[in-house]
Amino acid sequence: xxxxxxxxxxxxxxxxxxxxxxxxxxxxxxxxxxxxxxxxxxxxxxxxxxxxxxxxxxxxxxxxxxxxxxxxxxxxxxxxxxxxxxxxxxxxxxxxxxxxxxxxxxxxxxxxxxxxxxxxxxxxxxxxxxxxxxxxxxxxxxxxxxxxxxxxxxxxxxxxxxxxxxxxxxxxxxxxxxxxxxxxxxxxxxxxxxxxxxxxxxxxxxxxxxxxxxxxxxxxxxxxxxxxxxxxxxxxxxxxxxxxxxxxxxxxxxxxxxxxxxxxxxxxxxxxxxxxxxxxxxxxxxxxxxxxxxxxxxxxxxxxxxxxxxxxxxxxxxxxxxxxxxxxxxxxxxxxxxx
Amino acid sequence: xxxxxxxxxxxxxxxxxxxxxxxxxxxxxxxxxxxxxxxxxxxxxxxxxxxxxxxxxxxxxxxxxxxxxxxxxxxxxxxxxxxxxxxxxxxxxxxxxxxxxxxxxxxxxx
Numbered sequence: 127x128x129x130x131x132x133x134x135x136x137x138x139x140x141x142x143x144x145x146x147x148x149x150x151x152x153x154x155x156x157x158x159x160x161x162x163x164x165x166x167x168x169x170x171x172x173x174x175x176x177x178x179x180x181x182x183x184x185x186x187x188x189x190x191x192x193x194x195x196x197x198x199x200x201x202x203x204x205x206x207x208x209x210x211x212x213x214x215x216x217x218x219x220x221x222x223x224x225x226x227x228x229x230x231x232x233x234x235x236x237x238x239x240x241x242x243x244x245x246x247x248x249x250x251x252x253x254x255x256x257x258x259x260x261x262x263x264x265x266x267x268x269x270x271x272x273x274x275x276x277x278x279x280x281x282x283x284x285x286x287x288x289x290x291x292x293x294x295x296x297x298x299x300x301x302x303x304x305x306x307x308x309x310x311x312x313x314x315x316x317x318x319x320x321x322x323x324x325x326x327x328x329x330x331x332x333x334x335x336x337x338x339x340x341x342x343x344x345x346x347x348x349x350x351x352x353x354x355x356x357x358x359x360x361x362x363x364x365x366x367x368x369x370x371x372x373x374x375x376x377x378x379x380x381x382x383x384x385x386x387x388x389x390x391x392x393x394x395x396x397x398x399x400x401x402x403x404x405x406x407x408x409x410x411x412x413x414x415x416x417x418x419x420x421x422x423x424x425x426x427x428x429x430x431x432x433x434x435x436x437x438x439x440x441x442x443x444x445x446x447x448x449x450x451x452x453x454x455x456x457x458x459x460x461x462x463x464x465x
Numbered sequence: 466x467x468x469x470x471x472x473x474x475x476x477x478x479x480x481x482x483x484x485x486x487x488x489x490x491x492x493x494x495x496x497x498x499x500x501x502x503x504x505x506x507x508x509x510x511x512x513x514x515x516x517x518x519x520x521x522x523x524x525x526x527x528x529x530x531x532x533x534x535x536x537x538x539x540x541x542x543x544x545x546x547x548x549x550x551x552x553x554x555x556x557x558x559x560x561x562x563x564x565x566x567x568x569x570x571x572x573x574x575x
Contacts, residue, residue, distance in 0.1 A: 243552070287502075289556035325504040353504035355552045370505030375523065377509050 129461050130155065130224040132214055133194075134202065134400055137165025138187055138443065139230035139435030139450045145190035146454030152461075155195040155222060157202060159396060163188050165232055171262035173443055174306040175333040183443070201396075205403040212404065212430070225430050225464065226457055227404065229414060230450065231397035233436040236285030236293065236389040244281060244387055249359045251382070254284075254389045255300065258307055269384060275315040279367055279382045280304045281354045282324040286390030295411045297390030298440040301328050304388050305341045312345045320347045321380060323354045323369050331442060350378060357385060391440040406431060413439045424453045432456055483531030487569055491528065494565045500555040501525045507549035507559055517542035521549050521559050524566070537570055 131147060133140045136158030147154045162168065164184035173180050197216060206213040211225045238246040238254045245252045253261075253269050261267040282304055286297040301324070308320050327349070329335045341347040352369035359365055365385045371378040393412040401407075401414055406426050409415035414437045417425040424433050434453040435446040492498055507521035508514055519542040527536035540563065549559040 283554070288554040290554060325502060351505075352509060353506045353554065355506040355510040368509050370509035370520070370522065372503055372505040372508075372522065375520065377514060 129226070130222055131226045131228065131457060132157065132212075132222055132224045133228045133230055135165070135230040135232055135397075135435075135437070136160075136163040136196065136198070137230060137232045137435065138167050138183070139232065139437075139446045139453075140165075140228070141184075141187035141191045142447045142450035143228055143230060143434055143454045143457075144194040145187065146451050147457065148191065148193050150454065150458050152458075153193070153195060154228075155197070155224075156191070157197050157200050157216065159199070159201045161199050163191075163196070163198075166235070167443060169256060169263075170259050172306070172310070174302050175331070175337045177306075202400050202403065205400070207405070210429075226460065227431045228453055228457065229397070229400065229406070229426070229431065229433045229437050230435050231394050231400060231414075231437040233391040233397075233413075233440065234394045236291065236297075236392050238284055238387045238389045240291060241284055241288075241387070243356050244284065244354065244385075245357045245359065245365065246387055249357065249365055249385075250363050251359075251365050252357065252385045252387065254387045255303055255307060256389065258311075258386050262310060271383075272315075275311075275318045275383050277319045277321070277380065277382045278308075278311055278315075278384045278386065279321045279323060279354075279365075279380065280308055280386045280388060281367075282322065282327075282388050283353065284387040284389050285392065286388075287325065293390065293392050293412070295390075295440065296328065298328070298330075299442055300388040300390055302331065302334050302337065304386075305334075305337055305347070307386065308347045309337075309341055309345050312347060318383075320345075321382075322347060322349050323352060323367070324349060325351070325353050352378065391436060394437065397437050404428065404431060409438075411439065413437060424449055424456055430460070432460075478530045478532075480530075485529070485531070487533070488528050491565060491569050494569065495558075495562045497555070497557045498525060498562060500557055502555060504554060506552040506554060510548045510552045512546060512548065513542045513544055519543055521563075528566070528570075533570060536566075540566060 131154040133154050133156045136156045140156050144154045167180050168184045170180040201217040203215040203217050211223055214222045285291045285293055329338050352372045354367055354369045356368045365382050368379050407415040416423045416438050417427050432453045434449040503522050505522050513519040519539050524536045524539055547560045
């Protein structure tokens with residue numbers, strides 16, 4: 127079958143969709159702007175709720191999609207709409223005529239330095255969730271000093287549910303990620319006091335609530351209901367965090383050796399760029415707009431253009447994989463309909 | 466059921482008896498008042514909180530629970546510095562809201 131299928135983005139959604147399309151007998155083309163596959167998941171160490179290693183998930187996806195045509199370090203220069211197909215010009219000079227585009231462009235991590243009051247990039251002992259995963263992977267970060275980790279804080283909703291940061295959406299996975307990372311840190315530093323500053327804890331997924339109970343009962347992680355308003359630094363270079371403990375109605379102040387900011391998911395600017403070229407609409411939350419947000423989340427309003435994963439909004443790994451499989455089936459049926 | 470031998474009135478909030486007429490007026494003037502999700506950013510950054518217990522979060526809640534006197538007495542300590550407006554993640558113009566509360570609940574202030 128020589129029908130061209132272009133998958134924009136080689137993250138887990140793109141790889142899973144490619145693997146499924148290969149099984150269905152097609153040879154999809156994956157376009158990835160970076161020099162490696164796996165997207166954000168490839169940067170992660172372990173995945174909630176069972177602490178499964180992220181690299182196992184990514185390497186099995188890469189193995190299953192290896193037969194696809196994969197272009198790394200490649201971006202889309204422009205997209206032309208022809209009569210019943212698209213002409214896609216790539217940055218490496220190759221042009222592809224296709225009737226089917228699958229957008230798996232995913233999300234970007236919120237740039238935590240935009241929330242200046244939290245001091246990322248200003249104070250030494252402030253890092254993000256991604257920096258911490260990087261440390262779990264490499265064990266190398268000058269902010270984490272094994273002999274002086276007595277108190278650690280996690281700030282939830284950094285750049286999420288925040289109109290000042292122009293992201294009013296909930297990023298969905300940071301609550302459970304904070305709990306996962308808090309448990310992992312507590313396992314590495316059993317004597318450290320670990321605080322989570324939250325506004326609401328949204329434990330919606332399978333076994334999330336159990337994970338939360340574990341964190342409280344078995345690991346003694348302290349949950350404080352209040353959004354951090356300001357972070358300062360003292361003369362020893364430790365960070366001072368101010369919040370309101372809204373449950374007791376009292377201001378709370380704590381000095382920490384490390385502060386981890388749970389940066390949220392925002393729409394990927396490259397996703398918006400490609401969407402503009404293909405004249406795809408953007409939803410009010412900044413992510414790509416589906417034909418219908420209930421019944422047709424994987425279909426775009428444009429003929430032959432499909433979505434999977436976090437390009438339409440924050441998603442968990444299993445949700446993304448499920449959408450990728452659904453999109454592959456949808457594409458298969460769409461091609462059948464064209465014949 | 467009230468058997469008539471209570472020493473003090475109940476501290477329970479009886480929503481059947483809360484008169485929200487003024488709050489509705491406030492809501493008309495300041496639609497954003499319902500956007501508050503009680504995160505406490507305003508309170509933790511409030512310079513008056515430490516000395517006087519002023520808390521924008523508590524004011525908004527107290528007004529909705531009919532505890533107007535409590536709310537207004539907290540509000541007296543506000544210096545209108547505007548720090549709460551800067552930190553509010555929902556983008557509520559708290560400074561403007563405070564001025565509207567002063568106007569609408571004026572007689573309670575006197």
